Amino acid sequence: MSRASNTQIGRRQFLVAGAGVSGSLVLGLPFAVSLAAEPSAAQTSQQRTLGFFIEIDRTGLVTIGSNQPEIGQGVRTALPMLVAEELDIEWQNVRVTQMPLGIVKTADGFTWKYGGQGVGGSTGLTSNWEFMRQVGAQARAQLMLAAAQRWNVPVAQCGTRPGYVVHQGGQRELSYAELVGSAALLQLPEQSAPLKAATDYRIIGKPRHSIDNRDVVTGKAVYGIDSTIPGVHYAAIARSPILNGRVKSFDDKQVLKMPGVVQVLRIEGPKPGEWYRILADGVAVVANSTWAALQARDALRIEWSESPNASDSSEAFWQENRRMLKGKGQVVLDDGDVDAALSNAETHVVHQYQVPFVSHAPLEPQNCIVHVKENSAHVIAPTQMPSGASRAVAAVTGIARENIFVEMTKVGGGFGRRLSNDYVAEAAMISKQSGLPIKLQWSREDDIRNDFYRPAGLHEMRAGLDAQGRVVAWSQRLASASKYFRRPNMPDEDLWKAELYIDDFPRRRIENVRMEYFHNRIGLPRGSWRAPAHTANAFVVQSFIDEIAHDTGQDPLQLRLELLGKAEPLEYSNHGGPTFNPGRLSKLLTFVAEKIDYGRARKKGSGVGLAAHFTFGGYAAHAIEVSVSQSGELQIERIVAAIDCGLAVNPQSVKAQLEGGTIDGISTALGLEITVKDGQVQQSNFHDYPLMRIEQVPARFEAHILPYDDMPTGVGEMGIPSAAPALTNAIFAASGQRIRTLPIKDQLKKARRA
Amino acid sequence: MISFRLNKVSVAFEAEPGTPLLWVLREHFDLKGTKFGCGIGQCGACTVHVNGGAQRSCVTQVAAVEGQNVTTIEGLAPADDSLHPVQQAWLSHDVPQCGYCQAGQIMAAADFLKRFPRPSDQDIDQHISNVCRCGTYVRIRKAIHHAAQLIASES
Numbered sequence: 047m048s049r050a051s052n053t054q055i056g057r058r059q060f061l062v063a064g065a066g067v068s069g070s071l072v073l074g075l076p077f078a079v080s081l082a083a084e085p086s087a088a089q090t091s092q093q094r095t096l097g098f099f100i101e102i103d104r105t106g107l108v109t110i111g112s113n114q115p116e117i118g119q120g121v122r123t124a125l126p127m128l129v130a131e132e133l134d135i136e137w138q139n140v141r142v143t144q145m146p147l148g149i150v151k152t153a154d155g156f157t158w159k160y161g162g163q164g165v166g167g168s169t170g171l172t173s174n175w176e177f178m179r180q181v182g183a184q185a186r187a188q189l190m191l192a193a194a195q196r197w198n199v200p201v202a203q204c205g206t207r208p209g210y211v212v213h214q215g216g217q218r219e220l221s222y223a224e225l226v227g228s229a230a231l232l233q234l235p236e237q238s239a240p241l242k243a244a245t246d247y248r249i250i251g252k253p254r255h256s257i258d259n260r261d262v263v264t265g266k267a268v269y270g271i272d273s274t275i276p277g278v279h280y281a282a283i284a285r286s287p288i289l290n291g292r293v294k295s296f297d298d299k300q301v302l303k304m305p306g307v308v309q310v311l312r313i314e315g316p317k318p319g320e321w322y323r324i325l326a327d328g329v330a331v332v333a334n335s336t337w338a339a340l341q342a343r344d345a346l347r348i349e350w351s352e353s354p355n356a357s358d359s360s361e362a363f364w365q366e367n368r369r370m371l372k373g374k375g376q377v378v379l380d381d382g383d384v385d386a387a388l389s390n391a392e393t394h395v396v397h398q399y400q401v402p403f404v405s406h407a408p409l410e411p412q413n414c415i416v417h418v419k420e421n422s423a424h425v426i427a428p429t430q431m432p433s434g435a436s437r438a439v440a441a442v443t444g445i446a447r448e449n450i451f452v453e454m455t456k457v458g459g460g461f462g463r464r465l466s467n468d469y470v471a472e473a474a475m476i477s478k479q480s481g482l483p484i485k486l487q488w489s490r491e492d493d494i495r496n497d498f499y500r501p502a503g504l505h506e507m508r509a510g511l512d513a514q515g516r517v518v519a520w521s522q523r524l525a526s527a528s529k530y531f532r533r534p535n536m537p538d539e540d541l542w543k544a545e546l547y548i549d550d551f552p553r554r555r556i557e558n559v560r561m562e563y564f565h566n567r568i569g570l571p572r573g574s575w576r577a578p579a580h581t582a583n584a585f586v587v588q589s590f591i592d593e594i595a596h597d598t599g600q601d602p603l604q605l606r607l608e609l610l611g612k613a614e615p616l617e618y619s620n621h622g623g624p625t626f627n628p629g630r631l632s633k634l635l636t637f638v639a640e641k642i643d644y645g646r647a648r649k650k651g652s653g654v655g656l657a658a659h660f661t662f663g664g665y666a667a668h669a670i671e672v673s674v675s676q677s678g679e680l681q682i683e684r685i686v687a688a689i690d691c692g693l694a695v696n697p698q699s700v701k702a703q704l705e706g707g708t709i710d711g712i713s714t715a716l717g718l719e720i721t722v723k724d725g726q727v728q729q730s731n732f733h734d735y736p737l738m739r740i741e742q743v744p745a746r747f748e749a750h751i752l753p754y755d756d757m758p759t760g761v762g763e764m765g766i767p768s769a770a771p772a773l774t775n776a777i778f779a780a781s782g783q784r785i786r787t788l789p790i791k792d793q794l795k796k797a798r799r800a
Numbered sequence: 801m802i803s804f805r806l807n808k809v810s811v812a813f814e815a816e817p818g819t820p821l822l823w824v825l826r827e828h829f830d831l832k833g834t835k836f837g838c839g840i841g842q843c844g845a846c847t848v849h850v851n852g853g854a855q856r857s858c859v860t861q862v863a864a865v866e867g868q869n870v871t872t873i874e875g876l877a878p879a880d881d882s883l884h885p886v887q888q889a890w891l892s893h894d895v896p897q898c899g900y901c902q903a904g905q906i907m908a909a910a911d912f913l914k915r916f917p918r919p920s921d922q923d924i925d926q927h928i929s930n931v932c933r934c935g936t937y938v939r940i941r942k943a944i945h946h947a948a949q950l951i952a953s954e955s
Binding site: 117119120256258260264266268269271272305335337411457458459460702703705706707708710733737738739741743745747 | 816819820823826827831832833834835836837838839840842843845872873874877883887890891894895896897898899900901902903906921924925926928929930931932933934935936937938939940941
């Protein structure tokens with residue numbers, strides 16, 4: 047276990063966090079106040095603040111600052127749990143407030159004021175695990191020191207019970223509320239405070255409901271779309287419907303006469319090949335209400351110029367993928383001797399799998415408030431990356447980043463879409479040009495047609511088996527449109543890195559493994575979609591193992607367990623490493639198989655499918671039971687999902703993420719696909735981009751947590767990758783029909799009609 | 801001038817009669833619990849009650865509620881610091897993740913339970929069509945059943 051080094055990292059972040067004001071955690075306090083003084087009645091809330099994150103009021107209520115964006119993954123509850131645990135307070139006395147972006151300019155560039163801020167790659171909890179516990183522990187140490195001074199006793203004689211500093215086992219005590227005023231004046235101790243042993247946890251590991259939910263169910267929670275600023279004007283943008291198209295000319299005469307319309311502005315998009323500061327070229331309308339802006343935007347008459355992507359189509363894209371796979375690609379992994387092993391193999395299994403482009407479609411359409419003033423800017427954004435928002439506004443306005451104030455709101459879904467701050471840049475462009483405080487609103491159509499889509503690809507899988515049915519050679523050849531398309535300073539030979547994670551299973555479990563990449567081109571912007579390439583690769587690998595088993599007369603569970611092998615840490619250099627322990631997947635697979643009664647014979651038309659995958663440090667497995675009727679009607683009967691995330695800090699939220707991730711995986715596999723024709727995205731809203739609804743989700747749905755050790759992993763993305771292959775493996779078990787192309791859509795019914 | 805009752809209070813709105821009720825609620829009356837999700841009545845994030853029945857406010861012109869009773873999530877509970885049984889059940893099951901769709905889900909469920917006081921899973925499947933992008937459906941189903949019990953025990 048690498049706890050010592052992690053603690054050092056935590057300590058360093060903590061000091062950076064405290065470096066805003068004279069190297070201490072004391073924030074804006076008058077120095078004249080005597081350390082021993084009783085808190086005065088006139089104390090402001092700032093004077094009851096310990097560091098940047100903790101404020102204790104007179105009644106003992108503790109407000110904890112959450113430094114990360116809350117996108118539904120539960121950090122606004124889980125991170126304060128870490129602070130509360132070490133601070134030693136009762137959870138019911140905790141309130142949480144959202145902190146803004148905190149960056150500090152130094153001689154070496156910008157550094158974090160409140161620790162690193164931004165959520166992606168399921169790192170929100172793991173990267174703050176040491177840091178937030180230190181925040182709580184340091185504040186507790188300050189409170190104990192304040193009590194020791196008050197009592198004039200050595201601090202070593204002091205301890206705490208929830209909300210109180212106690213002298214020598216309870217002789218006397220003082221509440222945190224009584225102590226905070228003087229504790230706030232103490233310098234941060236040189237040493238980091240000791241952290242609790244896992245066996246002493248009272249809050250970590252206990253299920254806690256989301257701290258915001260009362261506000262959510264009463265409609266009081268404030269998202270980006272609910273925010274406002276004084277003098278706000280509303281904006282909408284008409285973007286080029288054709289990929290990389292540009293405005294040739296536009297006529298705004300009629301639009302300027304429409305009620306509520308204030309201004310019409312040209313918005314310069316990136317040129318073909320340039321990085322996407324924003325997604326498209328267009329024309330913006332500024333109005334006195336969102337509805338007026340959207341109406342006027344639709345009424346604009348715009349002539350668009352020719353685009354180099356005007357003839358792009360999905361059909362041509364897939365054709366090209368098939369053609370490419372006939373040639374030789376870039377070999378990115380070549381363990382052992384795949385050619386020799388294949389030529390010596392007794393049996394070959396070869397199949398192709400197709401994974402489509404998909405859109406993020408967070409339910410809160412993109413929106414952002416920006417007020418660009420002369421030398422400063424105010425930003426209110428639903429974003430996963432507030433520092434990116436700050437950079438975006440600086441880039442389009444020229445305002446120094448230290449003068450850009452970025453507030454984060456609650457976010458109506460992230461899924462990787464709001465790692466990009468293109469909509470922030472757009473709002474800044476409009477505010478700069480108009481001189482007005484602007485609230486930019488996207489429609490759903492804007493969102494579906496303008497996204498950083500999850501890359502699509504065609505995978506050719508080949509395995510060689512020896513006479514005993516052991517897999518001795520494995521090859522994955524992928525032709526795809528890389529996520530790294532149009533990234534600055536990204537050479538073509540590195541594009542594969544976003545799509546193939548070379549250390550993924552079954553590497554190091556099969557001696558001869560090769561991966562080959564072919565970079566296909568299409569004008570669709572691409573980006574990170576929850577569990578990025580794991581979604582495609584888990585579908586492909588977990589489907590293919592199932593096929594190998596069926597094609598060679600083996601049991602799919604047994605073959606999986608044999609391939610996973612014994613429990614041991616394997617080197618893993620991709621995100622989520624440094625190790626991957628296949629034994630943790632075996633344990634989960636065995637568990638879900640038992641829960642769903644895998645061995646039991648099912649009636650005709652019913653079947654069970656299994657899959658397991660390691661994603662960004664966490665482990666998950668699914669067992670799904672389906673029935674397929676004579677006419678090809680698919681019914682998901684039962685889902686058993688299990689996760690091993692090390693220590694589950696908030697089991698309530700871990701299960702929620704596992705449930706939601708599973709449904710996201712299944713929803714996407716069932717019906718979601720973005721296609722292109724004549725250079726245009728063909729989908730536009732939920733009628734043709736049909737997210738799953740409750741009728742498709744079985745009432746029999748279990749989410750289980752299998753604990754492992756006392757270090758947590760993230761949980762936001764682990765529930766997705768194995769869900770789709772478990773479903774399609776179940777469809778095969780039930781019907782004999784193998785789904786090799788996603789989405790499933792009406793493939794089952796079509797096959798019956800054929 | 802369009803007059804209607806909004807969360808039990810008489811109000812009037814003067815503007816384009818074709819404006820969707822959603823935007824009137826959000827930007828004119830500052831009731832922002834009702835959310836914009838799709839604008840075409842597909843997702844249900846904008847669900848409100850008109851005369852007690854669930855309606856998608858993004859495709860309801862404000863002129864259509866002239867003289868009607870409109871209830872939003874802010875007015876669903878019987879009193880300011882109390883909760884409707886559906887809201888209570890939603891809290892008990894810790895339903896929301898990002899939470900964006902949940903006001904609409906709750907409004908849809910509250911109306912549904914008036915029509916189906918003891919619903920089966922099939923009833924839920926057939927009559928609850930709101931979209932949740934986070935996939936909280938497992939808990940929504942449990943919370944609807946729980947709310948049905950709470951309502952039954954209240955009356």
